[in-house]
Amino acid sequence: MSSILECRQVSKRFGKSHAILDATVSFEPGAVHGLLGANGAGKTTLLHILSGMIYPTQGVVTFDGQQVHENALAMSSICLVKSDERSWADYKVKDIMRFCSLLLPGWDERKALSLLQRFNLPANKRYKQLSRGMQSQLGIVKGLANQAPITLFDEPTLGLDADMREAFYELLIQECSGSDRTIIISTHLIDESANLFEYIALLEEGVITKHQDTDSFLEHAYYLQGNSVTLEQFSGDPRVLHAESLAGTTILAWYGDLSKERTELEQQGIRISPLPLQKLFVYLTRKGRFNNEEVM
Ligand SMILES: Nc1ncnc2c1ncn2[C@@H]1O[C@H](COP(=O)(O)OP(=O)(O)OP(=O)(O)O)[C@@H](O)[C@H]1O
Known part of the structure; x- marks a missing residue:
C-alpha cells in the first residue's frame, strides 16, 4: 500500500x-x-x-x-x-x-x-x-x-x-x-x-x-515459562529480552523465531504464551539489553 x-x-x-x-x-x-x-x-x-x-x-x-x-x-x-x-x-x-x-x-x-x-x-x-x-x-x-x-x-x-x-x-x-x-x-x-x-x-x-x-x-514475541534447568540453555541468547527466576521456575521474554525449538520445549513442559505489546515495548526500549546470565 x-x-x-x-x-x-x-x-x-x-x-x-x-x-x-x-x-x-x-x-x-x-x-x-x-x-x-x-x-x-x-x-x-x-x-x-x-x-x-x-x-x-x-x-x-x-x-x-x-x-x-x-x-x-x-x-x-x-x-x-x-x-x-x-x-x-x-x-x-x-x-x-x-x-x-x-x-x-x-x-x-x-x-x-x-x-x-x-x-x-x-x-x-x-x-x-x-x-x-x-x-x-x-x-x-x-x-x-x-x-x-x-x-x-x-x-x-x-x-x-x-x-x-x-x-x-x-x-x-x-x-x-x-x-x-x-x-x-x-x-x-x-x-x-x-x-x-x-x-x-x-x-x-x-x-x-x-x-x-x-x-x-508481535508475531515472534512470547513468554516462555517453566523449569529453570530446561530454560538455562538460552542464557546469553540474543532472542531473550528479559528473564526472571524464582524457586526453580524461569520466565523468559522472548523476541525472535522460535519455530525450531517450540515443539521440543512444549514437550518438556515449557508454557509458551503471547507477550503483550506493553511488555515487549518495555523490554525493547530498556537501556542496555538484558544480560540473562546475571539472573539465571
Ligand atoms: N523546545 C525545545 N528545546 C530544547 N529541547 C527540547 C525542546 N523540545 C523538546 N526538546 C528535547 O527533545 C527531546 C525529545 O522531547 P519530546 O518532547 O519530543 O519527547 P517525548 O517523546 O514527547 O517525551 P514525553 O513522552 O516525555 O512527552 C527531549 O530531550 C527534550 O528535552
Whole structure:
C-alpha cells in the first residue's frame, strides 16, 4: 500500500542535542498508527514536525507527495491535537469551537456539538479553568470533529479516567471504520490502546527503530515459562529480552523465531504464551539489553 505521509531523513536538533535523528518513515493511509517511545524519545517533536508546525533541521516531510512545510494546502490536511493547547488558555470552550469551525477546513459542526454533549463540556468555561481530563476531551473534540485526512494525537488520554479513555477508543474506532482517515497517536498507555493500532512506530532516543504492522511486530514475541534447568540453555541468547527466576521456575521474554525449538520445549513442559505489546515495548526500549546470565 502506498503511503500518505512520509518523512525522509528528518533530524531535529535543539542546541547541541538531537531530538530526532535521521528519521525515515512512511505512514500508510486509512490506518491507525501507534507512535511509541519512552519519555523524551522525541514523539512530540516528531508529531510537530509531521504537522508542519516546526521545521526539521534536516530532511523533508511530504503529504500525498507534496512537501508539508510552507504549504498551506498540505498543512490544512493535517490536524495536530497537542496534549496541551496553550494558545487556547484564555478562551472559552464555545469560542474555541468557533475558532475551530472557522479555521479547520474539515470541521463537522454537528459532530462537534454531539461530542461536546457526550463529554458534557461547559461552553462558558475557559480552557485554563478546565480539569486536565476536560482539556484532553476538548482536544479529542477538535481531532474527531475535524475530518482531516491526517490527524495526529499527542497523548490524547492524559488525565482521562478509565471510562472516558474507553469512550475515546470507541469513538475513534467508529470514526475510522469505513473511512480513509489516517490517525497517528502517541501514548504511554500501550496495552489498552494496542487493539487500535494497525501499525506501530517505535522511537528510541530520536531514532525510528521499528515501523511495521502490529501483527508482525508481535508475531515472534512470547513468554516462555517453566523449569529453570530446561530454560538455562538460552542464557546469553540474543532472542531473550528479559528473564526472571524464582524457586526453580524461569520466565523468559522472548523476541525472535522460535519455530525450531517450540515443539521440543512444549514437550518438556515449557508454557509458551503471547507477550503483550506493553511488555515487549518495555523490554525493547530498556537501556542496555538484558544480560540473562546475571539472573539465571
Ligand atoms: N523546545 C525545545 N528545546 C530544547 N529541547 C527540547 C525542546 N523540545 C523538546 N526538546 C528535547 O527533545 C527531546 C525529545 O522531547 P519530546 O518532547 O519530543 O519527547 P517525548 O517523546 O514527547 O517525551 P514525553 O513522552 O516525555 O512527552 C527531549 O530531550 C527534550 O528535552
